Amino acid sequence: MAAIETASGAHAMGAVKVHDHWSSRIGFIIAAVGSAVGLGNIWKFPYMVGQSGGAAFVLVYLGCIALIGLPIIIAEWLIGRRGQKNPINTMAEVARANGRGRGWVLIGAGGTLAAFLILSFYSVIGGWALAYLAEAGAGSFTGIDKDSAATLFSGLLANPGRLLAWHSVFMLLTVGVVAMGVSTGLERATKLMMPALGVILLVMVGYGTTTGSFGAAVDYLFTPDWSKLDSGVVLAALGHAFFTLSLGMGVMIAYGSYLRQDIDLVRAAATVAVADTTIALTAGLAIFPIVFANGLDPSSGPGLVFVTLPLTFGKIAGGLVLGVLFFALLIFAALTSSISLLEPVVELLEERTPMGRIASSVVAGLATWALGIGALLSFNAWSDVLIFGQNIFDLLDKLTSKFMLPACGLGAIVFVAWFLDRESVRKDLDLGPVGFGIWNVLARYVAPAGVIAVFWGSL
Numbered sequence: 475m476a477a478i479e480t481a482s483g484a485h486a487m488g489a490v491k492v493h494d495h496w497s498s499r500i501g502f503i504i505a506a507v508g509s510a511v512g513l514g515n516i517w518k519f520p521y522m523v524g525q526s527g528g529a530a531f532v533l534v535y536l537g538c539i540a541l542i543g544l545p546i547i548i549a550e551w552l553i554g555r556r557g558q559k560n561p562i563n564t565m566a567e568v569a570r571a572n573g574r575g576r577g578w579v580l581i582g583a584g585g586t587l588a589a590f591l592i593l594s595f596y597s598v599i600g601g602w603a604l605a606y607l608a609e610a611g612a613g614s615f616t617g618i619d620k621d622s623a624a625t626l627f628s629g630l631l632a633n634p635g636r637l638l639a640w641h642s643v644f645m646l647l648t649v650g651v652v653a654m655g656v657s658t659g660l661e662r663a664t665k666l667m668m669p670a671l672g673v674i675l676l677v678m679v680g681y682g683t684t685t686g687s688f689g690a691a692v693d694y695l696f697t698p699d700w701s702k703l704d705s706g707v708v709l710a711a712l713g714h715a716f717f718t719l720s721l722g723m724g725v726m727i728a729y730g731s732y733l734r735q736d737i738d739l740v741r742a743a744a745t746v747a748v749a750d751t752t753i754a755l756t757a758g759l760a761i762f763p764i765v766f767a768n769g770l771d772p773s774s775g776p777g778l779v780f781v782t783l784p785l786t787f788g789k790i791a792g793g794l795v796l797g798v799l800f801f802a803l804l805i806f807a808a809l810t811s812s813i814s815l816l817e818p819v820v821e822l823l824e825e826r827t828p829m830g831r832i833a834s835s836v837v838a839g840l841a842t843w844a845l846g847i848g849a850l851l852s853f854n855a856w857s858d859v860l861i862f863g864q865n866i867f868d869l870l871d872k873l874t875s876k877f878m879l880p881a882c883g884l885g886a887i888v889f890v891a892w893f894l895d896r897e898s899v900r901k902d903l904d905l906g907p908v909g910f911g912i913w914n915v916l917a918r919y920v921a922p923a924g925v926i927a928v929f930w931g932s933l
């Protein structure tokens with residue numbers, strides 16, 4: 475990520491010059507995994523599985539990752555690497571170089587708006603994780619049962635002051651990192667912390683096997699009841715595939731813009747998708763045994779992780795330390811994602827206004843923070859403020875995941891598959907005839923048709 479820092483510096487000075495590159499292949503992959511793995515995997519995935527009724531959702535989600543998500547990551551990186559600029563200018567540039575119209579910049583612009591909307595509620599959940607880190611440290615999980623776990627969580631939600639305080643801390647941390655420029659330290663820390671998060675999750679899965687409900691959890695996650703499947707579930711699975719891979723809002727276009735020509739996009743994309751999916755499924759295996767062993771409701775929604783995991787930490791040996799470690803790592807994973815959400819907005823302000831990097835970060839942060847207040851009040855004072863029948867939190871979440879991300883991702887894949895010179899794309903992907911054949915089918919037909927069919931079905 476050191477490369478990104480110099481790159482942004484170059485941005486600040488010379489408007490939109492071609493910028494620097496990632497220091498190494500592994501540095502790039504780590505940054506991409508850092509963006510992808512976050513609250514989406516550990517907080518959002520399990521509760522969406524629960525709300526959608528289990529394995530049918532999981533299998534559709536896996537299909538969306540492989541057949542739609544993967545080609546779109548590759549497409550976004552490919553665009554970014556050609557343009558070598560911020561998402562909006564990159565789209566303008568690559569479209570112009572290929573004799574295509576200005577309209578394609580909408581992909582970059584829509585993405586940047588989505589980033590702003592997502593971060594506002596993402597930071598509220600990051601705040602929950604901070605609050606739970608404090609609870610874990612204070613020993614609140616020792617001897618906790620399912621009722622006290624529920625009370626602990628509902629107490630947090632009912633208290634706008636506490637939510638606001640933690641949301642503010644999370645936003646401050648995000649702005650701090652982005653304002654300073656993304657440092658080498660972060661790359662090194664990510665390299666260490668992501669695997670550590672995986673290990674702690676595995677310990678929790680281990681505990682899950684002793685609850686007597688592990689089999690039920692595996693069944694719930696992997697044995698589909700197709701009667702649970704409807705267009706709403708499919709749209710949720712598609713939206714979540716975009717959310718969890720950080721697609722459809724220019725983040726991956728931006729990351730690709732720092733790439734060198736010699737990186738194997740297909741392999742790198744597969745690495746990111748596999749790492750991301752593994753963490754999400756492991757989180758599911760850690761959470762659902764607790765849900766079933768305690769007779770909790772899998773469809774209880776966004777609080778699921780926060781009322782189940784404390785039960786594990788309360789029972790397991792060394793639970794206090796593990797609890798603290800887990801929430802610290804979760805916050806770290808959330809931060810490596812939230813900085814990737816703030817970055818496009820900051821870059822835009824930096825390049826289009828006279829403000830420098832620090833001022834841009836502060837302004838973008840403040841605007842996001844303010845919108846986040848609307849999201850956090852959805853859980854208490856404004857719970858009955860409904861827009862299109864949704865509270866502000868749900869509206870922000872659904873508008874972005876179910877609509878904006880898939881729409882922008884669709885634009886990216888259609889652009890690469892249909893509007894770029896095919897031979898040059900083959901060179902960029904460096905695939906043999908069979909691989910390129912598969913790419914063509916997925917990118918030209920399967921992925922776009924999939925997104926369109928899901929939109930259509932849900933109208």
Ligand code: TRP
Pocket residue numbers: 509510511512513514515592716717718719720721722723725811812814815879
């Ligand atoms: N992928 C992250 C997660 O799962 C969230 C995220 C970061 C994101 N950057 C994004 C989602 C860009 C959509 C687009 O927690």
